[in-house]
Amino acid sequence: MKTIFALISFVGLTFSLGASAHSPLFDCFDNGDGTATCEGAFSDGASAAGVGIRVELANGRVLFQSQLDEASSYSFEIPDQEYMVYFEAGTGHEIVLFGDDIY
Amino acid sequence: MKPLKILAQIAALLTISTSASAHFLVVHTPEMLLARSSNIDMSIVFTHAFDGGPTMDLPGINNFYAVQRKAGEEDLTRIDLMDFLEPVKWGTETPKSAYTASIPRATMRSLGDYQIVVEPEPYYEAEEDIYIQQLTKVIMNVGGAPTNWDQSLGLPTEIQALNKPYVNWVGGVFRGIVLSEGKPVPFAEIEVEYLNYQPDFDARKFGPEAAIEAPLPGYEYVSLRTDANGTFSIGLPKAGWWGIAALGVGPTTEHQGKPLSQDAVLWVQAKSID
Numbered sequence: 001m002k003t004i005f006a007l008i009s010f011v012g013l014t015f016s017l018g019a020s021a022h023s024p025l026f027d028c029f030d031n032g033d034g035t036a037t038c039e040g041a042f043s044d045g046a047s048a049a050g051v052g053i054r055v056e057l058a059n060g061r062v063l064f065q066s067q068l069d070e071a072s073s074y075s076f077e078i079p080d081q082e083y084m085v086y087f088e089a090g091t092g093h094e095i096v097l098f099g100d101d102i103y
Numbered sequence: 104m105k106p107l108k109i110l111a112q113i114a115a116l117l118t119i120s121t122s123a124s125a126h127f128l129v130v131h132t133p134e135m136l137l138a139r140s141s142n143i144d145m146s147i148v149f150t151h152a153f154d155g156g157p158t159m160d161l162p163g164i165n166n167f168y169a170v171q172r173k174a175g176e177e178d179l180t181r182i183d184l185m186d187f188l189e190p191v192k193w194g195t196e197t198p199k200s201a202y203t204a205s206i207p208r209a210t211m212r213s214l215g216d217y218q219i220v221v222e223p224e225p226y227y228e229a230e231e232d233i234y235i236q237q238l239t240k241v242i243m244n245v246g247g248a249p250t251n252w253d254q255s256l257g258l259p260t261e262i263q264a265l266n267k268p269y270v271n272w273v274g275g276v277f278r279g280i281v282l283s284e285g286k287p288v289p290f291a292e293i294e295v296e297y298l299n300y301q302p303d304f305d306a307r308k309f310g311p312e313a314a315i316e317a318p319l320p321g322y323e324y325v326s327l328r329t330d331a332n333g334t335f336s337i338g339l340p341k342a343g344w345w346g347i348a349a350l351g352v353g354p355t356t357e358h359q360g361k362p363l364s365q366d367a368v369l370w371v372q373a374k375s376i377d
Contacts, residue, residue: 047175
């Protein structure tokens, strides 16, 4: 399952880079202290401040739901089970990043 | 023609081509555009880019940093990279002083552009009895969000990009403007050279295979001048890295009592469309 998640996630990232102007861009990083920080942007350089973000367990339970701050970032505690992060940049512009790909 | 005369002509031609070939501060990492942040290995070598040598001893690096602007923000952030430098010997037959840098992922992990600047100590060119200092920029991007690739950094001299240096198709055109103390330099002398031998970061040397062969030594670099507004355009006929050097355009013209050529260098990467 983890392999499938990683593959889907990779395809998602590739697509987000390959799409046309004003495509959403998103990535998350493990801070090494039990937290992760996610950042969003758009391919025309526009800010992603205020864009919705959702951290969800594999079973569908929503752990955190918020918006990117003025620096287009959001930090959260990494759950101890399989999870994914959704970047909610509008219809057709949602990006999902799986926990396995956050390092 | 007598053999001695032929040899003399060949020797003269080689001498001319060696002395006339452009010096380039190669600041290289495999990809300027990164899909995601990652550790970055960088080779910093003062050499003749097309021939992969002769390489010169790089006397030192005064400043090495990245200038970042996050998407949607106005402020520029300077990230010092000096701690990541490692002095190395580059090449196998006659190794020369150079540098590598292993930049950890956390240093440049945010989405956006990073203008990387290398300010070397001036190099003494004994043949010409002058110093050469090439203020060199490589503009990298993480994640595809364009932020400050097109901004001047206010260096004493620099090439300001008018196209993204990290996104270019083979067959396309790259444009830029040569600045000295922030002002355009009209009719500045420019040399463009292809990085013909792939730098091998781990082996500390250039690869053995040339990507292209020049039909004559004169083709090893292309010369042009900026226009009256200080701008220039070049074609990118081959995938890889292209170095652009504006010669002697910096405001400092003397170092330790000798003439100084303070150059502005920018590297550009082109990808094949096939």
